[in-house]
Amino acid sequence: MATPASTTTLHDAAPSALHPKLDRLMDHIRGLGSIGLGFSGGVDSTFLAAVCARCACERTTLFHLDTPFAGTPEAEAFERSLDMIGLPVVRIPLDPLDDERVARNEHERCYHCKLLGFRAIVRAAAERGIDAVLEGSNADDIEETRPGTRALRELGVRAPLRELGWRKAEERAVLRAWEFANWDLPAGACLATRVACGEPLTRAALDIVRACEDELHALGCQQVRLRLHAGSSHVAASERDLERLRATGCPSGVDGGVDLAPGLLARLRSLGAPGLEARVRPYRYGA
Template sequence: MTEQLDEKLARLYEVLQGYESMALGFSGGVDSTFLAAACARAIPHAAVLMHLINPFAGTPEVQAVRELTEHNEPTSSDKTVMGLPLIEIPFDPFDEDKIVRNAPDRCYQCKRAGFSRIVEAAQARGISVVFDGSNADDSYDDRPGMRALRELGVLSPLMETGWHKAEEREMLRRWGVPIWNMPAGACLATRIATGEALSAEKLDAVRACEDYLHGCGLKQVRARLSGDTVRIEAAPDDLDRLATMATTDEDAGGRELRMDARKEPDDGVCIPPSIVHELQRLSRRTVNPVARTYRYGGSSPVGMP
C-alpha cells in the first residue's frame, strides 16, 4: 500500500509540475485539501487557492477552511493555507434564478456559475489553468457538475492520476493534516427536494438541524427538507448511535421517562423524542421521528417521500 501510494504521488507531482501556474478551487473538503497539500509540496510557488464564500457551504467545510487558514502577520489581511495564497471570492447563488428554482439541473447551474467566477479570477491574475478536486471515485458518476467543469476547461489532476478518497485520507493522515477523517460533505442545497425553490430560511433550517446533530455526536448526517417536513438520514454508525441513545423526557404529569431509541424493521431508527423536539424547534417544521440510512443524492422531487 505504501509503495503504491508513493508511486501514485510521484505521478501526481509530475502532472502538477507540468504547469507554470495554476489556481485550485478550494472548498475545505478532503479532495481539494489533499490536492492543495500536494501542490504545496510539488509546486509551492506556482499554485494559488481560490475559495468561494457562499451560503451553500456546510458548517464542517466552513470550519475546515477556517482551521487551515493562516494569517501571515497578525495585522495582515493576506491569508494562506499550507503556505499557498488563499483568495476568497464572494459568490451568492441566490442571485442566480437558474439555481434558486432548484430544477433537476441545479447542480450543473451552480457548479458552472461558481467555477466561472474562479476561472475569471484566475485569468485576471494571468493564470490560465484551473484545477478542481474531483477524483477517480467521481469518474463513475454521471454528475452534472462534472459536465460544467469540462465545459469551462477545468482540469481534475486527481482523477487523471487515479486517486481515490480513501487514499487521499491516508496521505493527509500521514502528513498530519487534521481534516483527514472529516466525513464527506455536500452543499446544503442538496438537502432541499428537487423542484422546491431554494431560500436562505430553508438552508438555515437545514444547517441548524445538522449542526445540532453533529453536536449530539453524529458524524455524517443529512437533514432533508421537503415542504413542511424534515427527514433525517445518517450513516450506519450514526444510526447505531441513535439506536442506543437514551433520552429523559417528562410526560404531561411531570413523571420522568427514560426511553431508548428503537430500531424499525426497515433500516430505520426511532429518534429520541427530545431530539425530535429540538429539531422541530430549530427547523420550525414537522420532523419525521424515524431516521433512515444516508443515501447519496437523496433529495427527492417534491411530493416524493
C-alpha cells in the same frame, strides 16, 4: 500562516506504496505552469492543495467560494487546513441564490451552480495571470451523478486527481500520514442537496438545514442530513451515526430502526424543521 512544505521532503510519511503515484501527480502538476485551485476544505481539494504545496508552492493560489451552500463541517475544515497548507488564498463571496436557475432547484441546478462558481474562479485566476485552474474531482466521481462536471469541462478546468486515477481512500491515507485533521471528513455535499429537486431553494431553508445538522453534529454525528420535501422533513444518518444516536438515548423501533428522542425531536422542530418525522432513515449517497 505556516511556511509551505519543503520540496526536499515531498513524500514525508506518505504510504510507500503510493510514492510512485505521488511522483506522477507532482510531475503532472509541475508541468501546468501557475495554478489556481478551487479549494473548499474537503478531502479532495485539501489533498490536491497539500500536493501543490509540496511541488509548486510558489506557483499555486487557492480560490475559495464564500457561499451559504457550505455546511459547517466543511467551513471549519477549510479554516483548519489553511495553516497546514500554507498557500495564499483568495476568497470570493458568492450567493448562488442570486441566479434564478439555481434557486428554482430543477434538475440542472448543480450544473448552473458549478458554472456560476467556477466562472468566478476562472475570472479571478485570469486577472492574476494564472495558467491553469484545477479542482479536486477524483476517479471515484461518476459524471452521470455529478452534473457540475459538465460545467467544469466547458470552462476548461482540470481535474488531475481524476486524470491520474486517484481514489478517495488513497487521498485519505496520504492526508492521514501528513497529519491533516480532516483526513476522515465525510463527504459533505452542499446544503442545496437537502431540498427535494423541484422545490425552490431559499436562504431560510438552508438556514434550517444548517441549524439542525449542527445540532446533530454536536451529538457526535458525522454523516447526517436533514432532508426537506413537500412541507415535511426527516433525518438521514449513516449506520455509525444511527449507533451514536442510540447511545445518546434515541430509542430503537420494533423493526430495529432508530427514532429521535423526544427532547431532540422537539429541539429540531424548534429550529424550524417542518413536519419532522421521528423515525431516522438510513443515509444513502445521492438520496
